[in-house]
Amino acid sequence: MNRLLPLILVPLLLTACGNDTPPSAVVAAEKASAAEEYERGPHRGRMLRQGDFALEVTIYETNVPPQYRLYAYQNGKPLPPASVQAAIQLKRLDGEFNNFTFTPEKDYLNGSSEVIEPHSFDVEVKAQHAGQSYSWAFPSYEGRTTIPAAAANDAGVKVEKAGPTTIRNTVRLMGAVMVDANRRAEIKARFPGIVRAVNVQEGQRVSRGQTLVAIEGNDSMRTYSVVAPFDGIVLARNTNVGDVAGSNTLVELADLSSVWVELRALGGDAEKLSVGQEVEISSATGGSRVTGKIQTLLPLASGQSVVARASIANPEGRWRPGMAVSADVTVAARQVPLAVKESGLQRFRDFTVVFTQVGDTYEVRMLELGERDGRYAEVLGGLKQGATYVAEQSFLIKADIEKSGASHDH
Numbered sequence: 001m002n003r004l005l006p007l008i009l010v011p012l013l014l015t016a017c018g019n020d021t022p023p024s025a026v027v028a029a030e031k032a033s034a035a036e037e038y039e040r041g042p043h044r045g046r047m048l049r050q051g052d053f054a055l056e057v058t059i060y061e062t063n064v065p066p067q068y069r070l071y072a073y074q075n076g077k078p079l080p081p082a083s084v085q086a087a088i089q090l091k092r093l094d095g096e097f098n099n100f101t102f103t104p105e106k107d108y109l110n111g112s113s114e115v116i117e118p119h120s121f122d123v124e125v126k127a128q129h130a131g132q133s134y135s136w137a138f139p140s141y142e143g144r145t146t147i148p149a150a151a152a153n154d155a156g157v158k159v160e161k162a163g164p165t166t167i168r169n170t171v172r173l174m175g176a177v178m179v180d181a182n183r184r185a186e187i188k189a190r191f192p193g194i195v196r197a198v199n200v201q202e203g204q205r206v207s208r209g210q211t212l213v214a215i216e217g218n219d220s221m222r223t224y225s226v227v228a229p230f231d232g233i234v235l236a237r238n239t240n241v242g243d244v245a246g247s248n249t250l251v252e253l254a255d256l257s258s259v260w261v262e263l264r265a266l267g268g269d270a271e272k273l274s275v276g277q278e279v280e281i282s283s284a285t286g287g288s289r290v291t292g293k294i295q296t297l298l299p300l301a302s303g304q305s306v307v308a309r310a311s312i313a314n315p316e317g318r319w320r321p322g323m324a325v326s327a328d329v330t331v332a333a334r335q336v337p338l339a340v341k342e343s344g345l346q347r348f349r350d351f352t353v354v355f356t357q358v359g360d361t362y363e364v365r366m367l368e369l370g371e372r373d374g375r376y377a378e379v380l381g382g383l384k385q386g387a388t389y390v391a392e393q394s395f396l397i398k399a400d401i402e403k404s405g406a407s408h409d410h
Helices: 002-018 024-037 149-154 267-271 394-404
Strands: 046-050 053-060 067-074 084-091 097-105 108-114 121-129 132-140 144-146 158-161 163-178 184-188 193-198 211-217 223-227 232-237 249-254 258-266 278-283 289-299 305-313 324-341 346-348 351-358 361-366 368-372 376-381 388-392
Touching: 046 132, 053 084, 053 121, 053 132, 067 084, 067 097, 067 121, 084 108, 144 394, 163 305, 163 368, 163 376, 211 249, 258 267, 258 278, 258 324, 267 305, 278 305, 324 368, 324 388, 346 394, 351 394, 361 394, 388 394
Parallel strands: none
Antiparallel strands: 046 053, 053 067, 067 108, 084 097, 084 121, 097 108, 121 132, 144 361, 158 388, 163 258, 163 324, 184 249, 193 211, 211 223, 232 249, 258 305, 278 289, 278 324, 289 305, 324 376, 346 351, 351 361, 351 388, 368 376
């Protein structure tokens, strides 16, 4: 199904061309075209002009954190940087403002602080020279695209809010579902006799007090009933009409509303296990999942391996005895203040990123990551607490941005 999503998204966006909201490809293409149209100065920056005064705006990031450098000109000739006062204000997608002042250095004006990624914002530039004031405003976007909500929803794009979670270190073990020995009974005759009726079959569900077998006693010659001691499933029927009932087991019964999962651990993995650790158990097909805790550790004869036993609720009977399972045992856990789902992570330029959402607009966020556990990744920087980000189908957002050409351009 996922292979069809890009094919689904394209016609949805094309359909949107007839609506008031333009499709992302058109919107981003217009932005890319606008980015290519602006005049570039001698330092490959954006050239801003008013009358005979001009200001070249660059973001310099060679062997240093990204910083603004401004070059001033009058009548096409460079001006001493000390003769110009300048300020820049950036407005980002989420409404945050960044302000920069400038000091003269060599042949340029140097910005007061780092220009944080992504370099995607609406820019307002102000300058003063020789008693004259100048101002400009322009968009400068990268890693940004717009997708109508209906198209994103139909393509399966899911968003979540970034926040605290628990990062878990886990050990993967294999095992099987077992009958809980405390919920199993081997049912025998109370008195020796002849089996006159067997009322159950293997796999049949029975209720407490239900007659399982009727036996004619040898001494009394009267027939009595052998009944189920609890609600359960018949695991085995070991007798037929006419059999002699003595000390042999007639019926094996189990209550499968709760079952054991036994997991084998070897060597170093065995040393990490302890009673009480949380276990996430998955069926071999991956169709069923359940969480439990290790209740018992049983050493094996080799001395270098153990069986870890967990008890899990099974009210719907999905977990059948003998079923193969895999399990992730949490051997260490740490609460982190900010994390995102790993399913939302993508590569963009040289960064690991997520895409935040504000309305119908999506924009890249470059992340500094800490620990990862296969499900969540700790975020150390690059994303705000509570930010809405794409957690599923984020590759569609990346593809739309790359297709549109909304690139790193200053």
